[in-house]
Amino acid sequence: ELTQPPSVSVSPGQTATITCSGDKLGDKFACWYQQKPGQSPVLVIYEDSKRPSGIPERFSGSNSGNTATLTISGTQALDEADYYCQAWDSSNYVFGTGTKVTVL
Amino acid sequence: QVQLVQSGAEVKKPGASVKVSCKASGYTFKSYEINWVRQAAGQGLEWMGWLNSNSGNTDYAQKFQGRVTMTRNTSISTAYMELSSLRSEDTAVYYCARGNWGVAATPSLDYWGQGTLVAVSS
Numbered sequence: 769e770l771t772q773p774p775s776v777s778v779s780p781g782q783t784a785t786i787t788c789s790g791d792k793l794g795d796k797f798a799c800w801y802q803q804k805p806g807q808s809p810v811l812v813i814y815e816d817s818k819r820p821s822g823i824p825e826r827f828s829g830s831n832s833g834n835t836a837t838l839t840i841s842g843t844q845a846l847d848e849a850d851y852y853c854q855a856w857d858s859s860n861y862v863f864g865t866g867t868k869v870t871v872l
Numbered sequence: 873q874v875q876l877v878q879s880g881a882e883v884k885k886p887g888a889s890v891k892v893s894c895k896a897s898g899y900t901f902k903s904y905e906i907n908w909v910r911q912a913a914g915q916g917l918e919w920m921g922w923l924n925s926n927s928g929n930t931d932y933a934q935k936f937q938g939r940v941t942m943t944r945n946t947s948i949s950t951a952y953m954e955l956s957s958l959r960s961e962d963t964a965v966y967y968c969a970r971g972n973w974g975v976a977a978t979p980s981l982d983y984w985g986q987g988t989l990v991a992v993s994s
Contacts, residue, residue: 796978797976797978799980799981801917801981803917808967808984808985808986808987809909809917809967809969809981809984810984811980811981811982814972814974814980814982815974815975815976815978815980818974820982852916852917854917854980854981856978856979859931860919860933861907861909861919861922861979861981862919863909863916863917863918863919864916865916866916866917
């Protein structure tokens with residue numbers, strides 16, 4: 769129900785933009801998780817645009833209409849990972865299809 | 873600090889059941905729900921359901937209803953997820969994750985266990 773692009777490529781220091789599309793997603797709140805190979809997911813954005821403690825300021829989020837967006841400004845090599853959006857819908861956690869971010 | 877520590881890897885035969893544990897520490901166990909999420913190799917995240925750690929109430933994703941049971945033992949701050957009638961498609965890493973309801977009355981999963989690999993093979 770939440771669709772993400774399979775992959776996004778970005779050069780170091782540039783901005784990576786990851787989208788998450790779903791019907792009336794802007795009427796709900798979106799979260800984003802980062803998952804590096806062999807590791808558990810980590811919450812990086814909640815309630816559309818809030819950062820948990822310890823998450824760098826280069827991670828930001830927005831949500832409007834049918835699309836939520838995760839933006840990584842000044843992308844670093846260590847940001848290379850899979851990213852998943854998530855929304856709360858009909859008392860269910862719904863995850864996006866996931867986006868692999870490659871830092872070239 | 874908040875920690876969720878899961879039990880070790882399991883190998884099961886088709887038709888069997890598996891029970892995975894998730895021991896919480898660093899916070900008041902009854903104050904947060906525990907969710908279970910699984911991930912098959914190379915695939916995305918799939919939510920299975922949640923457990924109200926205080927009341928014991930549960931809500932399961934439709935796909936798993938009838939096959940999954942989530943329970944807890946509050947005296948040892950541990951949640952459990954049991955999946956029955958296993959088939960090869962259930963081979964995956966199973967995560968527990970703490971659900972946190974923010975001021976906007978919408979939850980996120982703010983802490984995750986390390987994952988438990990469940991392999992189903994004859």
